[in-house]
Amino acid sequence: MDEKTKSGIIHDILKSVKLNNGFYVWMAFLTVSLVFCLTAYYQQLTTGLGVTGLRDYISWGMYISNFVFFVASSLIGMLISSVLGLTGQKWVTPITRMAEIIAFAFAAVAGLVIVSDMGRPERLLNVFLYGRFQSPILWDVTVVTTYVMISLLLFIVPMVPDLAIAYNNRSDLPKWQRLLYKLLSLNWIGSEEQKALLHKAVRILLILVIPVALAIHTVTSWLFAVTPRAGWNSTIFGPYFVTGAFVTGVASVIIAMYVFRKIYHLQEYIKDIHFDKIGKLLVLVSLVYLYFNINEFLVPGYKMPKHEAVTLHSLFSGGHAIMFWFVQLAGLIIPIFLLLLKKFRKPTPLLIIGLFVFVGAWLKRYLIVIPTQEHPFLPIQNVPESYTFYQPTFTEICITLASFILVLIIVSVLAKVFPLIPIQETIDERNNKTESHEE
Amino acid sequence: MKSSFILIVILSLLGTYVKAQTPWVVPDDRKGLLAPLKFSDETRKLGQEVFNKTCVSCHGHPGQPDQAKLVPAPKDPASKEYQQNLDGEFFYKITEGRGLMPSFKKMLKSEDIWNVISYVRTFNKEYVQKVGAADSSSGITGKLLSKLDYLIKDNKIEVKVIQQSNKMPVIGVKLSLYAKRNFGWLPLDEMRISNASGKLTFNYPKDLPGDKVGDVNIKVNMANADGTERTIIDTIIKTEIKCSQYNLLDNRAMWNVRSKAPIWLMLSYCGSVLAAWGVIFYIIWILLQIRNKGAKV
Numbered sequence: 001m002d003e004k005t006k007s008g009i010i011h012d013i014l015k016s017v018k019l020n021n022g023f024y025v026w027m028a029f030l031t032v033s034l035v036f037c038l039t040a041y042y043q044q045l046t047t048g049l050g051v052t053g054l055r056d057y058i059s060w061g062m063y064i065s066n067f068v069f070f071v072a073s074s075l076i077g078m079l080i081s082s083v084l085g086l087t088g089q090k091w092v093t094p095i096t097r098m099a100e101i102i103a104f105a106f107a108a109v110a111g112l113v114i115v116s117d118m119g120r121p122e123r124l125l126n127v128f129l130y131g132r133f134q135s136p137i138l139w140d141v142t143v144v145t146t147y148v149m150i151s152l153l154l155f156i157v158p159m160v161p162d163l164a165i166a167y168n169n170r171s172d173l174p175k176w177q178r179l180l181y182k183l184l185s186l187n188w189i190g191s192e193e194q195k196a197l198l199h200k201a202v203r204i205l206l207i208l209v210i211p212v213a214l215a216i217h218t219v220t221s222w223l224f225a226v227t228p229r230a231g232w233n234s235t236i237f238g239p240y241f242v243t244g245a246f247v248t249g250v251a252s253v254i255i256a257m258y259v260f261r262k263i264y265h266l267q268e269y270i271k272d273i274h275f276d277k278i279g280k281l282l283v284l285v286s287l288v289y290l291y292f293n294i295n296e297f298l299v300p301g302y303k304m305p306k307h308e309a310v311t312l313h314s315l316f317s318g319g320h321a322i323m324f325w326f327v328q329l330a331g332l333i334i335p336i337f338l339l340l341l342k343k344f345r346k347p348t349p350l351l352i353i354g355l356f357v358f359v360g361a362w363l364k365r366y367l368i369v370i371p372t373q374e375h376p377f378l379p380i381q382n383v384p385e386s387y388t389f390y391q392p393t394f395t396e397i398c399i400t401l402a403s404f405i406l407v408l409i410i411v412s413v414l415a416k417v418f419p420l421i422p423i424q425e426t427i428d429e430r431n432n433k434t435e436s437h438e439e
Numbered sequence: 440m441k442s443s444f445i446l447i448v449i450l451s452l453l454g455t456y457v458k459a460q461t462p463w464v465v466p467d468d469r470k471g472l473l474a475p476l477k478f479s480d481e482t483r484k485l486g487q488e489v490f491n492k493t494c495v496s497c498h499g500h501p502g503q504p505d506q507a508k509l510v511p512a513p514k515d516p517a518s519k520e521y522q523q524n525l526d527g528e529f530f531y532k533i534t535e536g537r538g539l540m541p542s543f544k545k546m547l548k549s550e551d552i553w554n555v556i557s558y559v560r561t562f563n564k565e566y567v568q569k570v571g572a573a574d575s576s577s578g579i580t581g582k583l584l585s586k587l588d589y590l591i592k593d594n595k596i597e598v599k600v601i602q603q604s605n606k607m608p609v610i611g612v613k614l615s616l617y618a619k620r621n622f623g624w625l626p627l628d629e630m631r632i633s634n635a636s637g638k639l640t641f642n643y644p645k646d647l648p649g650d651k652v653g654d655v656n657i658k659v660n661m662a663n664a665d666g667t668e669r670t671i672i673d674t675i676i677k678t679e680i681k682c683s684q685y686n687l688l689d690n691r692a693m694w695n696v697r698s699k700a701p702i703w704l705m706l707s708y709c710g711s712v713l714a715a716w717g718v719i720f721y722i723i724w725i726l727l728q729i730r731n732k733g734a735k736v
């Protein structure tokens with residue numbers, strides 16, 4: 001590859017890292033929205049969880065379903081970088097960093113979402129001081145923390161050569177940004193020794209992240225599955241959650257790919273072929289998830305065990321039916337059929353389908369968490385009417401929105417300050433391609 | 440299929456029976472019963488405590504429509520229909536019970552029931568209390584005659600009932616025997632009546648286990664005229680059947696406290712955490728090496 005193309009790639013990818021007015025406006029908007037939503041949290045903190053729709057029977061509501069969703073979305077880092085990367089899928093190169101950013105942002109905020117569900121968040125430390133080894137809550141807190149750390153490393157470590165490139169090529173950047181690059185590029189000079197060490201570190205991380213990512217969502221599913229309740233009392237909850245997570249995560253990446261390609265003008269790096277490939281990936285993970293959904297609903301629905309029938313009926317034909325069938329059809333089955341056709345795997349149709357899948361996936365978590373609690377085995381009695389169903393309040397919705405805003409802030413900052421497309425890998429890959437052509 | 444059909448028939452018959460329930464008639468001799476104590480703020484307060492513990496789950500909070508949805512519907516204590524009852528009628532209905540309304544004569548003391556009545560009367564502005572005569576039976580006391588060896592040999596408990604003031608035997612008193620178990624008092628024999636010398640004998644079951652040292656807490660209750668009971672003897676007797684209770688919380692288990700977590704679980708948890716974070720720190724060490732290698736050049 002000639003020198004011009006190489007510098008061209010560096011120039012293209014590093015074009016976005018300078019903070020511009022558009023970014024400031026966007027961040028100002030996000031910050032104002034966040035502050036507004038945080039006043040709702042202040043209200044909850046000072047008044048107590050009574051400001052939410054949570055009551056004695058339905059004590060896990062929007063916060064916990066949102067937490068499950070966030071953990072699910074964070075699994076995508078593992079799928080893209082690790083599973084596909086390690087199996088030699090070259091097309092994932094331009095989207096690996098994006099996937100890692102999404103994984104880190106969702107995982108980091110997932111921890112905060114749990115705190116928002118606590119009436120007395122200052123007692124969080126007690127989970128570590130007095131947590132029982134037997135409690136999935138302790139496992140969950142442990143594994144989320146570990147996963148956040150690994151995701152952060154998986155974001156930074158493969159970026160080390162790129163940061164050196166950015167430091168050397170963009171002397172016009174503000175001092176703090178150059179200092180950041182210098183610090184994180186770890187004196188990278190690209191010597192063979194350094195390359196070998198970096199390769200080793202990345203390899204180990206890519207392998208380590210697989211069991212940890214599986215653990216993070218399996219443990220999240222166990223928070224439900226270890227309780228013998230209708231709808232949660234299932235042996236396939238672990239894989240059911242993990243496969244569902246891939247669906248959510250792929251949809252998040254599709255949205256991010258579309259948006260960043262548009263605003264950073266990355267058409268040359270994120271091409272239609274990438275959308276086509278990730279569209280196929282979405283079909284694959286959706287089919288697996290559909291398989292688990294059929295297992296999860298057809299089998300109990302066939303037996304209709306007496307005490308679980310109420311919950312199942314509320315999903316199939318009762319109060320939650322509209323949401324349930326929307327999630328199954330618009331969030332899963334219709335996307336599968338559409339994505340089998342090539343023309344729907346083009347960027348814009350794929351984005352629309354991705355948005356449906358994303359919303360469907362969020363609602364899906366809501367349907368996993370809430371209906372079960374509305375139908376406990378022992379009848380709900382002698383409580384005010386409002387205790388018998390769950391209705392999220394405005395405060396709750398604001399706090400949930402705050403968590404999404406926080407994810408957007410983290411994603412926006414990381415995707416702005418750091419090169420979004422891996423530079424070194426792109427150059428290496430194009431070199432290899434040219435070499436193999438020349439041979 | 441057939442059995443469920445029969446069940447439905449029975450349930451629907453039961454339903455019509457319950458709906459067609461006759462009015463609750465209180466015997467004339469019990470109707471006029473009056474509280475042996477003057478209702479006061481004190482009795483109302485105690486009554487409210489008992490009401491909130493015992494009655495509220497079905498009758499709801501007086502004046503609020505939160506009664507349990509049962510057939511027949513439990514009445515709101517603040518309602519006119521409810522307050523129409525005489526004090527004696529209340530007392531009879533609470534002690535005896537009918538259908539879904541349980542009998543409280545073995546659960547509550549006579550005073551407790553009167554306190555509850557005194558509390559629910561606060562929701563009737565027109566109510567004026569008539570106080571009855573003080574309970575004449577309060578001076579009666581009992582004495583366990585049987586000794587340990589006697590008890591073990593023949594499985595009998597002999598009781599003598601005497602008037603406390605003059606130590607004279609009391610004839611014709613109805614007594615019942617109970618033993619304390621984990622969740623309340625277990626009736627042991629049928630009701631016995633004291634004879635001419637104030638004595639009576641209960642059969643004591645020979646296979647009733649005691650605690651770790653064989654102790655059994657027994658009590659003897661005397662039936663009051665109002666249908667309730669009053670404890671006149673409450674004592675510990677020694678038996679030879681010792682009970683070594685196996686406590687599920689003694690061993691390591693999933694449901695136990697942290698210090699009693701299963702070893703395999705603690706090893707798995709700590710092992711996984713150490714392994715994962717060990718690798719993370721190893722990665723950080725590699726990164727430091729990369730940094731050092733670059734600095735040398």
